[in-house]
Structure formats: C-alpha cells, structure tokens
Amino acid sequence: MNDISKQARRYVLIILIHLGVVIIWHLWVTMSNIPDYVMPSPGATLLSLGEEYGWLHNTYITAVEVFGGYFLAVIAGVGLALIFNWFKTMETMFMPLMVSLNMIPKVALGPLFIVWLSYGVGPNILISFSICFLPILLTMERGLRESDPDLLDLVRTLRASRWQIFTKIQLPGSLPYLFSGMKVAVVLAVAGAIVGEFIASQEGLGYLMLQVQVTLDTAAMFMAVLIITAIGVVLYGLVLLLEYLFIGQAPKEI
Amino acid sequence: MSESFIHLSDVRKIFKTRNEEFLAVSEVTFDVKAGELVSIVGPSGCGKTTILKILAGIHSYEGGTVRIGSEANPFDPSKDIGMVFQQPLLLKWRKVLQNVLLPAEILGLPRKESLDRAHYLLKMVGLQGFEDKYPHELSGGMQQRTAIARALIHDPKLILMDEPFGALDALTREKMNLELLRIWKESQKTILFVTHGIQEAVFLGSRVIVLTCGPARMADNIAIDLPYPRTLDMMTHEEFGKYARHLYKHLGMDADGSDIVEECRID
Ligand SMILES: Nc1ncnc2c1ncn2[C@@H]1O[C@H](COP(=O)(O)OP(=O)(O)O)[C@@H](O)[C@H]1O
Ligand SMILES: [Mg+2]
Numbered sequence: 001m002n003d004i005s006k007q008a009r010r011y012v013l014i015i016l017i018h019l020g021v022v023i024i025w026h027l028w029v030t031m032s033n034i035p036d037y038v039m040p041s042p043g044a045t046l047l048s049l050g051e052e053y054g055w056l057h058n059t060y061i062t063a064v065e066v067f068g069g070y071f072l073a074v075i076a077g078v079g080l081a082l083i084f085n086w087f088k089t090m091e092t093m094f095m096p097l098m099v100s101l102n103m104i105p106k107v108a109l110g111p112l113f114i115v116w117l118s119y120g121v122g123p124n125i126l127i128s129f130s131i132c133f134l135p136i137l138l139t140m141e142r143g144l145r146e147s148d149p150d151l152l153d154l155v156r157t158l159r160a161s162r163w164q165i166f167t168k169i170q171l172p173g174s175l176p177y178l179f180s181g182m183k184v185a186v187v188l189a190v191a192g193a194i195v196g197e198f199i200a201s202q203e204g205l206g207y208l209m210l211q212v213q214v215t216l217d218t219a220a221m222f223m224a225v226l227i228i229t230a231i232g233v234v235l236y237g238l239v240l241l242l243e244y245l246f247i248g249q250a251p252k253e254i
Numbered sequence: 255m256s257e258s259f260i261h262l263s264d265v266r267k268i269f270k271t272r273n274e275e276f277l278a279v280s281e282v283t284f285d286v287k288a289g290e291l292v293s294i295v296g297p298s299g300c301g302k303t304t305i306l307k308i309l310a311g312i313h314s315y316e317g318g319t320v321r322i323g324s325e326a327n328p329f330d331p332s333k334d335i336g337m338v339f340q341q342p343l344l345l346k347w348r349k350v351l352q353n354v355l356l357p358a359e360i361l362g363l364p365r366k367e368s369l370d371r372a373h374y375l376l377k378m379v380g381l382q383g384f385e386d387k388y389p390h391e392l393s394g395g396m397q398q399r400t401a402i403a404r405a406l407i408h409d410p411k412l413i414l415m416d417e418p419f420g421a422l423d424a425l426t427r428e429k430m431n432l433e434l435l436r437i438w439k440e441s442q443k444t445i446l447f448v449t450h451g452i453q454e455a456v457f458l459g460s461r462v463i464v465l466t467c468g469p470a471r472m473a474d475n476i477a478i479d480l481p482y483p484r485t486l487d488m489m490t491h492e493e494f495g496k497y498a499r500h501l502y503k504h505l506g507m508d509a510d511g512s513d514i515v516e517e518c519r520i521d
Pocket of ligand 1: 269270271276278296297298299300301302303304305
C-alpha cells in the first residue's frame with residue numbers, strides 16, 4: 001500500500017472517531033432524560049448559534065487575545081533565548097529567575113493585570129502572553145544548549161566561527177525543541193485569554209459564557225467551549241504548518 | 255628515512271577540576287610516519303581520547319612537545335584534521351549528502367568541487383544512492399560510514415578516529431574494519447585509530463601503541479609485521495595470535511580473557 005492512501009485512511013479514521021463521539025453524545029442525551037440545561041444535544045448546541053449573542057464579535061475578540069498573546073510570547077521567548085545564547089553572562093544572571101517565574105501560577109496574576117491595566121483586550125492579551133511565554137523561552141533555550149560537545153569539538157577543529165556554529169548547528173538543532181514548546185503553549189494561550197475574560201471583561205467568549213450561565217443556556221455555553229477549542233485547533237494547525245515548513249521531512253521528535 | 259609526520263614527546267596533560275588537579279596523560283612519546291595507520295589501545299579512561307584531542311588542538315597540554323607536519327609535508331591544523339567519534343554525530347535535519355558537506359561549508363571550499371568530492375566519497379564508503387536519506391533512515395554502520403566520508407571531505411592529511419566502531423555489533427564492526435583498510439589504502443591518509451579492542455588494534459594497525467592506566471603512559475609501541483591487504487582469516491594465524499597475546503599481557507590480562515580491555519581502576 002502506498003503512503004498517500006495510508007495517510008488518507010488515517011485521516012478518514014480520525015474524522016470517523018470524532019463523528020462517533022458526536023453521535024454517542026446525541027444518542028446518550030436523547031435516550032436518557034437528562035434535562036437540556038444540564039446536557040444539551042449536539043443539535044441544540046448548534047442551534048444556539050441562532051441566538052443574539054454576538055457570536056462573531058465575541059469569537060473575534062477571543063481570537064485576537066489568543067493569537068496576540070501567543071504571537072508576542074513566541075517573539076519574546078525566541079528573542080530572549082537568542083540573547084541568552086549569545087550573551088552567556090545574561091543567561092547565568094537571568095535564567096534562574098526565569099525558572100522561578102515559571103513556577104508562578106500565571107492565572108493568579110490576572111487580577112493584578114486588571115488593577116494595572118484596567119480591563120479589556122489588552123490585559124487579556126497580557127495574561128495569555130505571560131502564561132505561554134516561559135515554556136517557549138525555556139524549550140528554545142534548552143534546544144540551543146543541547147548541541148553535542150563532541151560535535152562542537154569537531155567543528156572547532158575546523159575553526160568554525162561562532163556564527164557558523166549558531167546557524168549550522170545550534171539554531172537548526174533547537175527547532176524541534178522550540179516547536180514542542182510552541183505546541184504546549186497553544187493550549188496555555190487559549191486558557192490564559194479565557195481566564196482573563198472570566199475575571200473581568202465585557203466581551204469575548206469567556207465573558208459570553210458567564211452571561212449565559214445566569215440564564216442557564218447550557219447549549220450556548222457548550223457552543224462557546226467548542227468555538228474556544230476551535231480557536232486553539234486553528235492555532236495548533238498553524239504551528240504544525242510552520243513546523244512542516246521549517247523542519248520538513250527531518251525527524252520532529254527530540 | 256623521512257621525518258615523521260606526527261611527533262609527540264613527553265606529553266603531559268593535567269585536568270583542573272574545582273580544587274583538584276588530575277594528571278590524565280604523562281610521558282607519552284611516539285612518532286607516526288605520513289601515510290601510516292597506527293592503533294592506540296588501552297583501557298577505558300586511560301587518556302586515549304585526551305591524546306587525540308591534544309593532537310586536534312582541542313585540549314592544551316602542560317608539558318612536552320607536539321608537532322604535526324614536516325617540511326616536506328606541511329600541516330594546517332584548521333584544514334588537515336578529520337575526526338570520527340564513537341557516535342556518528344550527524345546533523346539529523348540534514349540529509350546524508352549535506353552532512354558530508356558540513357566541513358567544506360565551514361571551511362568555505364568551492365561548492366562544485368566539494369559536491370563532486372562528496373559524491374565520490376559516498377561511493378567510496380559504499381553509500382551511493384543514499385545521498386538523500388536522513389540519518390535516522392540509516393543503520394548504525396551506514397551512519398558511521400557517513401561520518402567517515404564527512405571526515406574526508408576537505409581532504410585532510412590526518413584522520414583521528416576515537417573508537418569509531420565501538421558502538422557497532424561485532425559483525426558490522428569486522429566489516430567496517432575491512433572497509434577502513436580499503437579506504438585508507440585508497441585515500442593514502444595518516445590515520446590514528448583509538449580502540450579498546452586488542453584484536454581490532456592488531457588487525458588494523460601497522461603499529462600499535464599501548465597505553466596503561468592512571469595517568470596514561472606508553473607501555474609499548476610495537477610494529478605489526480603482517481602484510482597488507484589484511485584479511486579476516488589472518489586473525490587465526492599464529493603470528494596474529496602472538497601479537498595479541500603480547501598486548502593482553504601488557505594490559506595485565508590472560509590471553510583467554512575478553513577481547514575488550516577493562517576500565518581503569520580509580521584508586
Ligand atoms: N574535560 C575533562 N576534565 C576533567 N577530567 C577529564 C576530562 N576529560 C577527561 N578527563 C579524565 O581524564 C581521564 C582520561 O579520559 P579519556 O581521555 O576520555 O580516556 P579514554 O578515552 O582512554 O577512555 C579520565 O580519567 C577522565 O575522567
Ligand atoms: Mg575515549
């Protein structure tokens with residue numbers, strides 16, 4: 001069997017399993033007498049899109065927070081890792097601090113950000129950023145450090161310049177680490193934005209969830225969760241695409 | 255007689271770790287002629303790698319003289335060393351051909367010539383047709399062949415090999431030994447071959463340098479007067495056995511003991 005049809009079968013299987021879960025969900029809800037406000041059916045969840053909840057606007061706001069925070073975190077994480085790699089004293093001084101900062105449960109900073117920045121999209125981007133910045137920094141920093149000492153000796157006998165070692169060995173070697181950090185960070189970025197919206201916000205899907213909770217519109221809450229998940233999936237897909245562009249056929253696992 | 259290509263005398267190496275000083279190599283003296291394949295054998299931790307790294311200019315040394323090259327045969331330390339380690343150390347995001355080209359890129363050698371030479375070398379090490387494979391698609395032996403081709407790409411005069419076949423299974427290892435002898439003959443390089451296998455040392459070397467433990471000292475430096483090209487059945491010859499037994503005795507072992515020399519004891 002050739003590779004393409006193998007791949008195709010894999011994707012068909014994935015879709016079937018997802019569909020299966022939806023069908024089981026539907027059967028379970030319709031065949032038991034669980035009330036709608038506890039567990040809406042897939043159909044009811046979908047129908048909630050018809051309500052005047054400003055779905056488009058709220059989705060847009062949450063997406064901006066997630067993508068914004070994530071994008072800033074990638075820029076800052078990769079940038080700082082590169083600075084640390086080139087200026088070792090900076091690394092010695094500040095890396096332990098970064099590891100300590102990583103231990104702070106970032107969602108606990110949410111109320112502080114709101115005190116400092118008032119509420120809105122800005123602070124939510126910041127919460128999303130703060131929660132996924134460190135995993136990206138730490139994995140990238142580790143990846144840059146991970147080159148085999150014997151290999152470095154080998155290229156040093158050839159009088160390789162610092163720049164050559166960086167571009168030919170360290171940087172490409174760090175990419176699998178970076179992408180594994182970036183994948184972890186996707187879920188964190190989404191969680192950060194939603195937590196921000198829970199704490200204080202007047203728009204976004206997290207805000208919407210709190211609104212419809214009051215009226216027990218569980219179907220709309222389900223729908224919000226699905227859209228939030230979809231935002232994460234789209235971001236994850238973009239990361240996979242980037243990974244494919246940068247690493248291609250080479251092994252991705254560390 | 256021509257001047258030797260490598261000359262070491264009374265080389266000492268001290269590693270400073272925290273407040274301790276550790277004498278790793280002491281009184282190492284030997285000469286290697288251009289085009290020779292010399293084996294260096296000794297227990298693990300006795301300082302074999304350290305000696306190679308001193309020759310490669312990676313480690314400094316505290317006493318004695320190290321000279322590589324002669325008037326007739328000048329040596330440029332940045333261009334004339336090829337190294338092969340126990341691990342292939344290939345870049346896993348580069349295909350075989352691009353891995354072989356790495357030293358040429360670093361040295362800034364002309365692209366076209368390097369490419370031709372890489373193809374030639376891959377053919378020589380038996381990897382024709384594998385240029386576009388990634389390292390993880392190759393067996394351990396094939397990865398090590400790639401590393402050998404990479405060590406030869408910039409046409410260095412000296413090849414330093416540090417237990418290059420130590421991680422391979424016995425069968426592959428014997429095959430690689432034969433391959434190495436062929437490559438050596440074809441490329442006319444000077445090769446220093448570090449191993450802790452006595453059979454391997456005798457089979458490959460025109461000479462075997464024996465090091466003993468703590469700190470590395472020269473125990474012997476014997477010529478192996480077996481003709482080239484060498485074949486595996488020579489290993490059963492009386493002559494071969496005599497050399498091997500001699501080396502086993504030097505390293506304090508019975509001839510019927512294991513082929514692999516034990517580790518240095520830490521006293
Ligand atoms: N960078 C280093 N710092 C301190 N000690 C070292 C270093 N490299 C090697 N040594 C010590 O020097 C001795 C010889 O090491 P090595 O040359 O690697 O031995 P071999 O290659 O024969 O196994 C060992 O005892 C080892 O622990
Ligand atoms: Mg060693």
